[in-house]
Amino acid sequence: MIIRDHMADITDSRNSHIALTGLSRGVSKGTLYKWISWLVPALILVLWQLAARTGLIAPQVLPAPSSVATTAFDLARNGDLFVHLGVSLLRAATGFVIGATIGLALGILVGFSPFALALFDRSIQMVRAIPFLAMLPLVIVWFGVGEIAKIFLVALAVLFPVYINTMLGIRQIDPKLMELAKVIGLDRVAVVRRIILPGAMPSILTGVRYALAHAWLALVIAETLATTKGIGFLAMDAREFLQTNVIVLTIIVYAIIGVVADTSVRLLEARFLSWHANYANRSINVR
Amino acid sequence: MSVDLVVPRQTHSPALAGERPAPSSLAVSVRGLQRRYGSRVVIDALDLEIRAGEFVALLGESGCGKTTLLRALAGLDLPDAGQIRAPERPSVVFQEHRLLPWATLWENVALGHETTVGRAGAARALAEVGLAGREDDWPRNLSGGQAQRVALARGLVRDPALLLLDEPFAALDALTRIKMHGLVKELVARHQPGVLLVTHDVDEALALADRILVMRSGRIAVSFPPKNHTPHALRSILLEELGVQSH
Numbered sequence: 291m292i293i294r295d296h297m298a299d300i301t302d303s304r305n306s307h308i309a310l311t312g313l314s315r316g317v318s319k320g321t322l323y324k325w326i327s328w329l330v331p332a333l334i335l336v337l338w339q340l341a342a343r344t345g346l347i348a349p350q351v352l353p354a355p356s357s358v359a360t361t362a363f364d365l366a367r368n369g370d371l372f373v374h375l376g377v378s379l380l381r382a383a384t385g386f387v388i389g390a391t392i393g394l395a396l397g398i399l400v401g402f403s404p405f406a407l408a409l410f411d412r413s414i415q416m417v418r419a420i421p422f423l424a425m426l427p428l429v430i431v432w433f434g435v436g437e438i439a440k441i442f443l444v445a446l447a448v449l450f451p452v453y454i455n456t457m458l459g460i461r462q463i464d465p466k467l468m469e470l471a472k473v474i475g476l477d478r479v480a481v482v483r484r485i486i487l488p489g490a491m492p493s494i495l496t497g498v499r500y501a502l503a504h505a506w507l508a509l510v511i512a513e514t515l516a517t518t519k520g521i522g523f524l525a526m527d528a529r530e531f532l533q534t535n536v537i538v539l540t541i542i543v544y545a546i547i548g549v550v551a552d553t554s555v556r557l558l559e560a561r562f563l564s565w566h567a568n569y570a571n572r573s574i575n576v577r
Numbered sequence: 578m579s580v581d582l583v584v585p586r587q588t589h590s591p592a593l594a595g596e597r598p599a600p601s602s603l604a605v606s607v608r609g610l611q612r613r614y615g616s617r618v619v620i621d622a623l624d625l626e627i628r629a630g631e632f633v634a635l636l637g638e639s640g641c642g643k644t645t646l647l648r649a650l651a652g653l654d655l656p657d658a659g660q661i662r663a664p665e666r667p668s669v670v671f672q673e674h675r676l677l678p679w680a681t682l683w684e685n686v687a688l689g690h691e692t693t694v695g696r697a698g699a700a701r702a703l704a705e706v707g708l709a710g711r712e713d714d715w716p717r718n719l720s721g722g723q724a725q726r727v728a729l730a731r732g733l734v735r736d737p738a739l740l741l742l743d744e745p746f747a748a749l750d751a752l753t754r755i756k757m758h759g760l761v762k763e764l765v766a767r768h769q770p771g772v773l774l775v776t777h778d779v780d781e782a783l784a785l786a787d788r789i790l791v792m793r794s795g796r797i798a799v800s801f802p803p804k805n806h807t808p809h810a811l812r813s814i815l816l817e818e819l820g821v822q823s824h
Contacts, residue, residue, distance in 0.1 A: 470675045473651055474689040475666050484688065488679040565679040565715045 353535040358542070361535040370524075375543065377519040381437070382509045385444025390501060393449040394494075397456025401490070411457070418450045422504070423511055430515070440512035447508035448501040455497025459490030492566060495559050502551040510544060603662070604629045604739045604771020605650060610659035612645055612795075619645050620656070621795035629738065630769040634776060634786035638819060641792045643775045647741050650773065667739035668732035668770070672747050674724035676716040676731075683712035686731045694734050702730040705767075706760060722753035729761065733768050740770040746781065758784050779815045783808055791818045 335355055341347045342354030349357065365371035396414070399406045425446060433439035463486055471481045513522020521540050528536035563569035605627045612620040619642040627633050637643040648654035649661065651669045676685045683699035684691075694702075700712050706726040716724060725745060732740055742761075746754045762785060765772055776782055782789050783803055789811075791799040799818050803811050 466671070466673060466675055467677065469653060470669075470671075471689075472653065473666070473669045476689045480689065484680070485677065488677070491679070563679075565681075565717070567717050 350532055350534055353538060357535045358538050361533075361539050362542075365524075365536075365539070371543075374519060374521050374524050378509060378513065378521040379547070381440050381512070381520065382444055382505055385441040385508070386448050386501065386505050388441065389445035389448030389505070390452045390498070392445070393452030393497070393501070394456050396449075397453045397494075397497075398460065400453075401457045401460025407457075414450075414453060418454070422447045422450075422508065426511065435515040435517075439515065440509070440517075443512045444505050444508045447504035451500035451504060452494075452497045455493045455500070456490065459493025459497075460486055462493070463489045488562075491562050492559075492569075495555060495562065498558075499552065499555045502555060503548070506544070506548050506551065602629050603627065604631070604664070605667075605773070606660075606662040607646075607650070608660040610646070610649065610661065611657050612642070612649065612654065613657050618795055620649070623659070623796055625790075625797060627739070627771040627773060629771050632765055632772045632774070632785055632787045633790060634774045634782035634788070635790045635792060636776060636779065636782055636815060636819060637792035639777065642795050643792045644743060646792070647743050647773060647775045650739070651741050664738040666735075666737070667741050668735065668737035669741045669743065670725075670728050670732045670745040672744045674716075674721075674728040676719075676724055676727055678716050681713050681715060682708065682719075682727055685716065685727060686734050688731065690735060698734060699730075702734040703727070705733070705764065706730045720753075722749055722757065725749060725757065726760065729764065733764055733770075736768055737770050740765070740768075740772045742772065742774040742776075744776055745774075747776070747778070754781070761785065779812055779819070782815070783811060789815065791815065793818075 338347075338352070339355050342349065342352065342357070353361075362371065396410065400411055400414075422443065426443070429439050429443055429446075433442055467485055467489070468481070471485055476484065510522065513520045514526060517523045517526070521543055525537050525540040528534075528540070559569050603626055605625070607623060607625040610620050610623040610625075611618065623646065625646075635643045635646070645654060647669075649656050650663050651667055652663075676682075677688065680688065682703060683696050686699035686702050687694040687696070696712065700709070703709060703711060706729055708723065708726060708730070716727070719727065725748075728745070746757050749757060758781065774782070774785060786803065788800065788802050790797050799815075806814065
């Protein structure tokens with residue numbers, strides 16, 4: 291099981307060329323491993339279904355996959371699922387935009403100006419050392435348990451990874467390229483547009499990726515606070531009534547949205563970093 | 578084509594745009610240049626003239642101030658005293674290619690001159706250095722020699738009056754270096770910029786230059802055209818000037 295998972299990892303990653311590709315009776319090993327990598331989760335799903343149907347696992351502990359699917363279908367049909375999903379996405383998006391904007395602006399400012407670096411960086415790094423979830427009780431005291439508290443928590447989670455990576459990306463621009471810009475006579479706007487932004491882009495996108503993961507974590511926690519809408523509410527509500535099928539569904543929805551968010555950043559990377567050897571063929575491998 | 582520059586505290590003055598120097602005019606003229614780092618004098622009362630179309634090689638031991646001189650001409654280093662008459666924007670080819678990894682080859686060649694040079698002009702410059710059809714390629718797909726050829730194309734695409742070469746072949750392997758010598762010679766003959774090549778390679782200077790200068794303790798110690806000597810004799814003279822005993 292562990293070994294197979296490891297194989298799946300190799301064949302699925304963009305390091306797939308490491309996997310053996312020798313031909314054996316028409317099917318390459320790479321293709322075979324790829325099949326195996328998909329077969330394992332499918333098999334687990336089947337076993338789970340069988341175990342739940344035969345009563346080996348009580349439905350209160352873990353409902354059958356088919357039961358979760360039916361629940362998803364019902365909630366989708368009456369629209370509840372989308373209402374809650376929409377509310378959750380709006381929270382995440384609002385918090386993300388606020389946090390990312392502040393992080394990007396601060397990162398650019400500190401990246402460019404040694405004075406701003408002296409002024410802000412140490413303080414920001416100190417605050418960054420706090421795990422943002424440890425702020426939760428304080429956030430509740432400040433903002434109560436309403437929407438603002440939730441959005442604040444998401445924004446807080448997003449701000450630091452975006453700030454750090456933007457700042458580092460700008461500060462790590464090769465000074466030799468800046469010298470070239472001077473020789474060629476690029477004006478300030480052109481220097482930012484042609485050298486600094488594209489040079490910092492890999493770092494900024496890394497920051498965005500971390501930020502999305504953090505935002506999602508913050509949202510899950512924030513939505514366990516008193517709430518009447520959102521995926522988190524669905525889960526809390528279902529807990530009250532021991533509806534494990536709904537709980538499992540919310541977990542899966544969180545997972546799907548996480549994957550979608552990560553994939554969208556990968557697409558951005560493929561679009562903006564096609565010049566970079568590490569990202570050159572990413573567009574093909576985006577899952 | 579050039580404007581007097583009186584230091585201290587001033588960078589290159591704007592040159593009259595678009596004007597090419599007449600064949601007999603000077604690409605660069607330096608008088609009494611001085612540059613100090615703290616109490617150490619790196620360039621001391623240095624005079625230098627390079628005619629348009631002339632290829633000058635500047636030899637010297639490490640730390641003799643030859644790169645500092647080139648950087649002063651490029652406007653990257655401010656002298657402490659003296660006078661420099663140079664085009665406002667000489668082209669510089671550095672030891673490293675300094676291509677933007679996120680820009681295609683043609684964007685690199687046309688950098689800063691997208692409207693005047695354009696894709697077509699960049700493509701012509703790339704063809705000149707033997708990289709026709711590679712306009713949309715990325716720098717990461719180039720070998721060291723190819724990357725340096727793109728840097729050369731970028732330097733020449735605007736037909737500069739002065740081309741500054743800062744040990745541009747030092748990082749290349751011996752065979753590639755010889756090929757690059759031929760290419761540079763050909764391109765300089767066609768575009769006719771004044772050239773200052775900073776190098777520590779005596780054979781490179783002999784292969785390329787119309788005039789060879791040896792810099793020592795912040796001054797031009799020796800200056801002569803290689804034509805008046807046989808290559809072998811010249812090599813011995815130069816090596817001796819550089820403090821190497823030849824046999």
